[in-house]
Amino acid sequence: MNTFDKLQDLLSREYSLPREAVMPEASLDAFGVDSLGMMELLFEIEKTFDIVIPNEQVELKTVGQLANYIDHLRAEPRAAPGFAAS
Amino acid sequence: MRRVAITGMGLVSPLGNTVSQFFDNLVSGVSAIRRLQDTFAERLLSPIAATAEFDSAAYFPAAKYRMLDRVSQFALKAADDAIADAGFGMNDVALERIGVFMGTGMGGAQTLEHGYHDLFIEQTRSVKPFSVLMAMQNAAAAWIALDRGFAGPNLTYSTACSSSAVAIGEAWQRIRQGEADMMMAGGAEAPLTLGVLKAWESLRTVAAVDADNPAASCKPFAANRSGLVLGEGAAIVVLEEWEHAVARGARIHAELLGYGLSTDTGHITRPSVEGQARAMQLALASAVVEPADIGYINAHGTGTAANDAVETTAIKQVFGSGAYDIPVSSTKSMHGHLLGGAGALEFIATILGMQSGIAPPTMHLQQPDPECDLDYVPNEARKKLDMAMAMSNSFSFGGTNAVLIARRV
Numbered sequence: 369m370n371t372f373d374k375l376q377d378l379l380s381r382e383y384s385l386p387r388e389a390v391m392p393e394a395s396l397d398a399f400g401v402d403s404l405g406m407m408e409l410l411f412e413i414e415k416t417f418d419i420v421i422p423n424e425q426v427e428l429k430t431v432g433q434l435a436n437y438i439d440h441l442r443a444e445p446r447a448a449p450g451f452a453a454s
Numbered sequence: 455m456r457r458v459a460i461t462g463m464g465l466v467s468p469l470g471n472t473v474s475q476f477f478d479n480l481v482s483g484v485s486a487i488r489r490l491q492d493t494f495a496e497r498l499l500s501p502i503a504a505t506a507e508f509d510s511a512a513y514f515p516a517a518k519y520r521m522l523d524r525v526s527q528f529a530l531k532a533a534d535d536a537i538a539d540a541g542f543g544m545n546d547v548a549l550e551r552i553g554v555f556m557g558t559g560m561g562g563a564q565t566l567e568h569g570y571h572d573l574f575i576e577q578t579r580s581v582k583p584f585s586v587l588m589a590m591q592n593a594a595a596a597w598i599a600l601d602r603g604f605a606g607p608n609l610t611y612s613t614a615c616s617s618s619a620v621a622i623g624e625a626w627q628r629i630r631q632g633e634a635d636m637m638m639a640g641g642a643e644a645p646l647t648l649g650v651l652k653a654w655e656s657l658r659t660v661a662a663v664d665a666d667n668p669a670a671s672c673k674p675f676a677a678n679r680s681g682l683v684l685g686e687g688a689a690i691v692v693l694e695e696w697e698h699a700v701a702r703g704a705r706i707h708a709e710l711l712g713y714g715l716s717t718d719t720g721h722i723t724r725p726s727v728e729g730q731a732r733a734m735q736l737a738l739a740s741a742v743v744e745p746a747d748i749g750y751i752n753a754h755g756t757g758t759a760a761n762d763a764v765e766t767t768a769i770k771q772v773f774g775s776g777a778y779d780i781p782v783s784s785t786k787s788m789h790g791h792l793l794g795g796a797g798a799l800e801f802i803a804t805i806l807g808m809q810s811g812i813a814p815p816t817m818h819l820q821q822p823d824p825e826c827d828l829d830y831v832p833n834e835a836r837k838k839l840d841m842a843m844a845m846s847n848s849f850s851f852g853g854t855n856a857v858l859i860a861r862r863v
Contacts, residue, residue: 382516382520383516383517383520384515384516385516399517400515400516400517400518401517405517405520405521407583407584408520408521408582408583408584410583411580411582411583414579414580420579
C-alpha cells in the first residue's frame with residue numbers, strides 16, 4: 369500500500385471521514401485538524417508508518433503535502449533518540 | 455443580596471441521560487449498579503460499578519472527540535442539555551457575565567491511565583500529544599466556556615466527593631454578590647478505570663458484591679452496609695440572577711437559597727459530626743430559614759460504616775427531635791457514588807423531588823441499623839409530600855463539607 373492510501377486509511381478511520389473526502393488537495397483544517405490537532409495526527413502517523421518525525425517547522429496544509437512529507441522522511445530515515453540502530 | 459434562580463438542568467448518569475429519565479428511575483427504585491463487563495473486572499475484588507451509557511463517539515465531531523477525556527465528554531453533554539433547558543439564546547445574555555464552575559475529584563484519570571499503560575507497559579516512545587489537555591482538572595470547565603463563549607469566571611473545584619456541591623455553592627455566591635448574572639455549575643467524574651477502582655478497593659471502602667443481587671450492593675444506612683459503589687457521569691445546573699431570569703421569561707425550577715461550607719480537621723478520611731452539623735447549620739443560616747422548614751434531605755449516604763452513622767448523628771444534632779419527621783434518603787443506593795459529580799447529581803435529584811413532592815427511596819435497606827434510626831424512605835419512594843425546601847448534603851475525604859438548600863417556586 370502506498371503512502372497516500374495508508375494516510376487515507378488513517379485519516380478516514382481516526383477522524384470519521386468518508387474516504388472520498390480525503391483527497392490530496394483536501395485541507396487538513398477542514399477536517400478539524402488545526403495546529404494543535406496536527407500534533408496528535410503526527411503522533412498517529414509515527415505509529416502507523418513507524419517513523420520518527422523530527423522537531424522542525426514544516427508547513428503541512430493538505431493531505432497531499434502530508435503524504436509527500438512522510439515519503440520524504442521514509443526516504444531518509446533518522447535514528448530515533450534513545451533507540452539503537454539495528 | 456441578589457436572589458439566585460435555577461433555570462436549567464442537564465446530566466449524564468447511570469440512571470439515564472435526561473433529567474426526566476433519571477428521576478423516573480429514582481422514583482421507581484431502579485439501581486444502575488451492576489457487574490462490570492470490562493476485561494479487567496476479574497482483577498477486582500468487587501467488580502461492580504454504576505456505568506453511564508453515553509455514545510460519546512457519536513455525539514462529538516471526530517477531531518474534537520479525540521481531545522476530550524471521558525470526564526469532559528460527560529460534562530459537555532450535561533452542559534448542552536442544561537443550556538437547552540434554560541432556554542436562552544446567546545443574544546439574550548452578556549457572555550462576559552456568564553461563568554462556569556465545575557467540580558471533579560479525579561479529572562481526566564482515564565487519560566493518565568492510558569498514557570501510563572502506553573509508556574510503562576507498551577514501552578512507547580511518546581504518549582498522546584493531547585494528554586495534558588485531556589487530563590488537566592479544568593478541562594471540562596474550559597471546554598464548556600470555549601463552546602459557548604462564556605467569558606466570566608471559570609474555576610474548577612477539587613474537594614473529592616463534595617467538589618460539585620462546592621462548585622454550585624461558590625457559583626451561587628458569585629451571582630449573589632453581583633460578579634456574574636448566570637453560572638453553569640456542577641461536576642463530572644469518570645473514575646471507572648482499573649487503576650482508580652483498585653485504589654478505592656485498597657482503601658477498603660468499596661461495597662462487597664451482593665451475591666443474590668449485585669444491583670443491591672450499595673446499602674446506605676443498613677446494618678449490613680459494606681461500602682460505596684463508584685459511578686460515573688456529570689450534572690450541571692444553570693444558576694441565574696432572579697430578576698435576570700424573570701426579565702427574559704425563563705422557567706424557574708427552584709431557588710438556590712442557602713449554602714454551608716465547613717471543614718473537618720480531625721482526620722483525612724474519618725468524618726466528624728461537628729463538621730457535618732456545622733455545614734448544615736451554616737446552610738440554614740445563609741438561607742435564613744429554620745430547621746423545621748426543611749422538608750427533605752438528600753443525604754451524602756455513601757453506604758460506608760463511618761459516613762452513614764456520623765451523618766445520622768449530625769442531622770439529629772442540627773434538627774433535634776424534628777430530625778425523625780424529615781424524609782432522608784440516599785440516592786447513591788441507585789446511581790452509585792459519582793465522587794466529584796455526586797453533589798450536583800444529587801442536588802438535581804433534590805430539586806426534582808421537591809418540585810414533584812416525591813422523596814426518592816433509599817434502596818436495599820432491609821436490615822435497620824440501630825445507630826441509623828431516621829426516616830430513610832426505605833425501598834419505596836414516598837409521594838404527595840409537601841416540601842417547601844430541601845437540603846442536599848455532600849461530604850468528602852479531606853474534610854470539605856458542603857450543604858445546599860433549595861426552595862420550591
